[in-house]
Amino acid sequence: MDEITILGVDAGGTFTDFVCVETGSKNSLRIYKTLSTPHAPEEAILSGIHGLGLSAELESGGLHIIHGSTVATNATLEGKVAKTVFVSNYGFKDMLRLARQTRPELYALEFEAVQPPVPPELCLETGGRLAADGSVVEALSEAEISALVAKVSSLEPEAVAINLLFSFLDDEFEKRLEAALKKNNPATFLSRSSAVLPVYKEYERGIATWLNASLAPIVHGYLSRLSEQLNACPLQIMQSSGETIAADKASDLAVHLLLSGPAGGLTAIQFLGQQIEEEKIISFDMGGTSTDVALMDGEISTTTEGRIDRFPVGVPMVDMHTIGAGGGSIAFIDSGDMLKVGPQSAGANPGPASYDNGGKFATVTDANLVLGRLLESSQLAGGLSLNLSKARSAIEKLSEPLALSIEETALGIVTIANEHMAKAIRLISVNRGHDPKEFVLASFGGAGGLHVCAIAEAMQMNKAIVPAYGGVLSALGMLVADRGRQFTRTVGVDADSVAATELDTQFQELAQQGSLALQQEGLLKESLETKYSADCRYRGQSYTLNVVWNNLPDCCQAFTALHKQRYGYDLNTTIEIVNIRVNVISRARPISLPDNSAAAGCNNCETIKVYGSAEPAKVFRRDELQTGTQLEGPAIIIEYSATTYIASGWRVRVDQYSNLLLAKINS
Secondary structure, three states: OOOOEEEEEEEOOOEEEEEEEEOOOOOEEEEEEEEOOOOOHHHHHHHHHHHOOOHHHHHHOOEEEEEEOOHHHHHHHHOOOOOEEEEEEOOOOOHHHHOOOOOOOOOOOOOOOOOOOOOHHHEEEEOOEEOOOOOEEEOOOHHHHHHHHHHHHHHOOOEEEEOOOOOOOOOHHHHHHHHHHHHHOOOOEEEEHHHHOOOOOHHHHHHHHHHHHHHHHHHHHHHHHHHHHOOOOOEEEEOOOOOEEEHHHHHHHHHHHOOHHHHHHHHHHHHHHHHHOOOEEEEEEEOOOOEEEEEEEOOOOEEOOEEEOOEEEOOOEEOEEEEOOOOOEEEEEOOOOOEEEEEEEOOOOOOOHHHOOOOOOOEHHHHHHHHOOOOOOOEOHHHOEOOHHHHHHHHHHHHHHHOOOHHHHHHHHHHHHHHHHHHHHHHHOHHHOOOHHHOEEEEEOOOHHHOHHHHHHHOOOOEEEEOOOHHHHHHHHHHHOOEEEEEEEEEEEEOOOOOHHHHHHHHHHHHHHHHHHHHOOOOOHHHEEEEEEEEEEEOOOOOOEEEEOOOHHHHHHHHHHHHHHHHOOOOOOOEEEEEEEEEEEEOOOOOOOOOOOOOOOOOOOOEEOOOOOOOOEEEEEHHHOOOOOEEEOOEEEEOOOOEEEEOOOEEEEEOOOOOEEEEEOOO
């Protein structure tokens, strides 16, 4: 095997995680964590590279880096996007302002006004309007193009988003505008909807195009700074769909990076499922700032109905649900004297009170420390240590007005956080027709292992797994992710009247488009694979379900079965094929995780009192647990990047890859 050093990097809100794999004669896997630097994420990345002793590889340009970035996500959530002009047809400049006219709360008669994503003065109109059948309603004259170019120049934007009606049927008008604007100001980032998201629903298409345009300068600036300091080391960026893309292409597809980091966790879970031969997995990724939950039944599920904050994101992204509940989530007492947890987070700086870094507010991490589930002696990334006294003082400020003890308040904080996470799991399982008892709960992230037993019990699940390298699993996912792109086209045909050959032709056209795009990234045509799927619905419905496409009859049958599972019924009516999708991928370089190499003679010599447990918990170091080791709770298993709490009534077994396999006793 070739000598190659590959580094997976997941830049989170609190910590930046690293997994380094060296192939060939070295054949090693190492992990590392450091505090994130949100003001300049590249600083934490460079710090980690040097901390891993990879300075020589960095200088020689021989380090292969795959990076999950939160830059696009943070810019969207914080509203710190580039100044962007939005171009639409005459009469439609308020498209993004009007949105879908839905109230944020069904029964709220009054609610706070929401600012439009693009200020009215930056919304421009022009000709080039198509009808729903693709015919021209209003032509686009050269005079209109010149007027638009002049107006855009006077506004001096950083980016322009072009979103004309029904441009997914014919993109000629959008291309003419794009060419004229590019010629006049080559430095301005341009996005046209027919390239970003060529599907129906003009509002969703408009939001995706605006996000892509407004994030492009931000992403480009960040990746340029990072690339300059990486000395030409190959750099891939994780996309929201779970595939990677070359960094020099990522800026043009910024909207595809909104779930860049969390997607890495799901690719790792898929890899783990193949390793332990489990297809039905519910993943539960709890970090310092948030928790991501997802359901995998053999394959990673993607959706085109995801949201970031209040914005729909129509491009494919991994189907997960994110809540503001992490180890750093702040506990507080609301105006009704009720204890609440999250979504505000203490973040990386100052962090939880127990970090002794200036944090004053009680967090979930502080509560676990007070309860004895997290050890004060635990060594955290960035040289941080835990201070039990600080944690107790922070929680005491809440316990006094609640008339509870410090421990009772800490237990309340953890219980509330657990319920937030259990609710999120119900949304992606029970609410979609899945029985959680048929799945294994895979818990990872720096804080996930502390809550795995409680979450499994809340969902009546009898099996769980805490993967090896669980504290940095998303970074590991970067290394096992395939390179690829997803392409979409609206067809809008009835299954009972369309010719199958017509759809096959359109699938092949999309596949060819995808193949050319990946070949431009330097991939060989022979290495590419294609997967087909279709968005289907019953005629008259507004929303679609995505099913695998082999042929038209199988597609209709799969849709009917999925509709019945999801909603509990099916209909004897026409099925409409709304969109077709092609996923073109190049498989990742195979990576083998090392077998458990713990030496014989693991000795437990420490116990700790855990609040609420009748007996003290035994403390073990994870790297000392041999394959086949079995333990019963209460127990605490500590490692460099995470801590796992095994509650009473649970048994854990260590497999050959150092995964912790949990099972409910007498289940």
